Structure formats: C-alpha cells, structure tokens
Amino acid sequence: MPNRVIAKVRRMVSRKRAIVVLFVGFAMGIVGLSLFGTSMIYTGTEAFCATNCHEMADNNTLEYRDTIHDKNRTGVRAICSDCHVPHSPVPLYIAKMGALNDLWSHHVTHAVDTKDKFNAARPMMATRVWTYMKGNDSRECRFCHNEAKMDPTKQTPVAQARHARAKKEKMTCIDCHYGIAHTVPEGPGPQEIEVDKSFIPRSAIF
Missing domain, CATH: 1.20.5 (Single alpha-helices involved in coiled-coils or other helix-helix interfaces)
Structure with a gap:
C-alpha cells in the first residue's frame, strides 16, 4: 500500500x-x-533611425529635412524605414540581420564618424543602396508608389515620356528617382550600375 x-x-x-x-x-x-x-x-521608427547615432543625425538626417519626402503639400511623409527597410516579413528579418553588420562595420569601428569620413564613404554607401534597390526592382518605392494606380493624365508630358521610356527599357524607379532625400555623390549613378542579382546586399541602410 x-x-x-x-x-x-x-x-x-x-x-x-x-x-x-x-x-x-x-x-x-x-x-x-x-x-x-x-x-x-x-528600430524602424524615425526617432531611432534619424537620431539614435550621430552618423545619421549629423549627415543623412540633415540632408533629408525639408525634402519632398519630409515636407510637401499633402503632409504625407516617407521616413527612413519606408525607403530603406522592407515591409514584408521575411525580407524585413533579412534586412534587420544585415543591419547588424552595418552597425559593426560603420558605427562600432568608427568608419564614418566624422563628416570627412562620411563623405569619403558616400559613393560606396550610395552604390550599395542603389544596387540593393535595382536588384529588387525598387520594392520599397513601390510599396507607396503603385504604378497601376498612377493617372498619366495628371503627369506632365515630360514625366509621361520618361515613364514610357523607363517601361520600354525595363528601368526601375531608382534609375531616375535618386538624390531625392540625400546628397548625390560624385561618380556613376544608378543607371550605370550593372546588377548581379545572384548577390544583392542584405540591407539598404548604408
């Protein structure tokens, strides 16, 4: 028992x-x-992206202020993460992991901690972002700018002609619409960049 x-x-x-x-x-x-x-x-908020480290606060954030993505007639703004971070889950997680590498290679190592260093690295950083955006057909641009919902009759004749050419030549948004929020570096622009889609940078932060 x-x-x-x-x-x-x-x-x-x-x-x-x-x-x-x-x-x-x-x-x-x-x-x-x-x-x-x-x-x-x-980590996708404007407060975190724009002011959390001096590399951003002293450079990209100042350039972004009063641009069309910051201030416009409608009051609809695009913040850092709208352009630089994917909006769907899996690409978002991949980009966040890539951003950890950016944190080390740019912030911790002090690679761009002064104006001179930042400007010296600007061509490399811009090329990396443009390559990323060309490789995914300007996915983050298209999240807000829906081509199917555009009304060509409300575009200028020049814009209509350029969009028709872009469609014919299979160009993507960033090929023409760059330097909207940041200073354009010296050297080739997005149209001159050849993209190998077998290797695309994991993030478009730097």
Whole structure:
C-alpha cells in the first residue's frame, strides 16, 4: 500500500512539474515574441533611425529635412524605414540581420564618424543602396508608389515620356528617382550600375 501511494504521489508531482515547465516555456515564448516584435517596430521608427547615432543625425538626417519626402503639400511623409527597410516579413528579418553588420562595420569601428569620413564613404554607401534597390526592382518605392494606380493624365508630358521610356527599357524607379532625400555623390549613378542579382546586399541602410 505505501508503495502505491508513493508511486501515485510521484506521478502527480511529475505531472505538475510538466505543467509548470510547459507554462513557464509558454510564458517565456510570449515574452520573447513580444520583445522581438517591439524591437522590430522600434528600430524602424524615425526617432531611432534619424537620431539614435550621430552618423545619421549629423549627415543623412540633415540632408533629408525639408525634402519632398519630409515636407510637401499633402503632409504625407516617407521616413527612413519606408525607403530603406522592407515591409514584408521575411525580407524585413533579412534586412534587420544585415543591419547588424552595418552597425559593426560603420558605427562600432568608427568608419564614418566624422563628416570627412562620411563623405569619403558616400559613393560606396550610395552604390550599395542603389544596387540593393535595382536588384529588387525598387520594392520599397513601390510599396507607396503603385504604378497601376498612377493617372498619366495628371503627369506632365515630360514625366509621361520618361515613364514610357523607363517601361520600354525595363528601368526601375531608382534609375531616375535618386538624390531625392540625400546628397548625390560624385561618380556613376544608378543607371550605370550593372546588377548581379545572384548577390544583392542584405540591407539598404548604408
């Protein structure tokens, strides 16, 4: 009899332990997912991108101010993440991992921590971003600018002609619409860049 009681107690304890372990694991999963989701959202905010490090605050953020993406007649703004971060889940996660490399190679190593260093690296950084955007057919541009919803009759004759040419020659948005929010560096522009789509940079941050 005592052995049966002891065995029964052990089974009850084992079940309770299993329930506790499952509950703790579930709670930790919820907390982990919440922290992950919060970090994804926070690191895509204008406050984080534009002011969190002096490399951005002293260079790109100042250039962006009062541009058409910052201030316009409609009040509809495009912030850093709208142009530089994918909006669909899988590409977003890949870009965020790529951004960790940017954090190391640019911020931690002080590669662009002064105006002179930043301007010296500008052609390389711009080329990397243009290559990324050409490789995905200007995906982030198209998230806001839906070509199917454009009304050509409301475009100038010059814009109509250029868009027709771009479509015919299979050009993408960034081939023509660059330097909108940032200073254009010396050297070739997006149209002169040959893109090998087998290797596209993981992010368009720097």
